[in-house]
């Protein structure tokens with residue numbers, strides 16, 4: 771099963787979660803940034819898992835990234851804006867037939883989410899959602915990830931693997 775875990779990560783938290791999810795899915799899975807996988811080249815991918823950070827109550831946007839880049843808050847860690855936003859990447863996804871799942875990283879509380887928007891965009895392109903959108907928690911505005919979240923991400927990856935295997939077994943004639 772070919773699996774790709776694609777992420778946007780400005781401060782590194784989502785990238786870490788993506789790596790852990792890929793480990794959980796297994797050997798054939800890779801974690802890559804939005805710059806490293808073309809969104810219109812997913813036709814041979816069996817499982818696409820996509821994730822990004824929540825900024826200003828929603829999935830990161832180009833406007834928010836520009837603001838983070840142009841006006842860094844005092845004491846903020848360096849922002850990595852070298853790869854496209856998840857929104858931009860999703861805009862380039864062609865119609866596809868594979869399986870999908872979505873995640874985000876966020877502070878815990880009523881401060882919005884991003885994973886449901888990712889799931890909706892992938893489903894709109896024809897991909898089949900195999901799990902509820904999932905959020906992974908950071909402890910501060912810039913991270914770090916809360917203790918135990920990387921382990922939870924790896925276990926979520928393993929669960930996605932089981933769900934994808936079951937879906938694919940059902941698809942066999």
Ligand SMILES: Cc1cc2nc3c(=O)[nH]c(=O)nc-3n(C[C@H](O)[C@H](O)[C@H](O)COP(=O)(O)O)c2cc1C
Nearest residue numbers: 779780781782783784823826827875876877881911
């Ligand atoms: C400018 C800024 C705005 C943020 N806004 C939110 C928010 O509205 N809701 C939330 O849950 N987390 C918010 N966060 C926390 C980020 O979602 C969290 O740090 C995320 O893990 C960043 O992902 P990254 O390290 O992969 O870029 C914000 C962080 C920053 C720096």
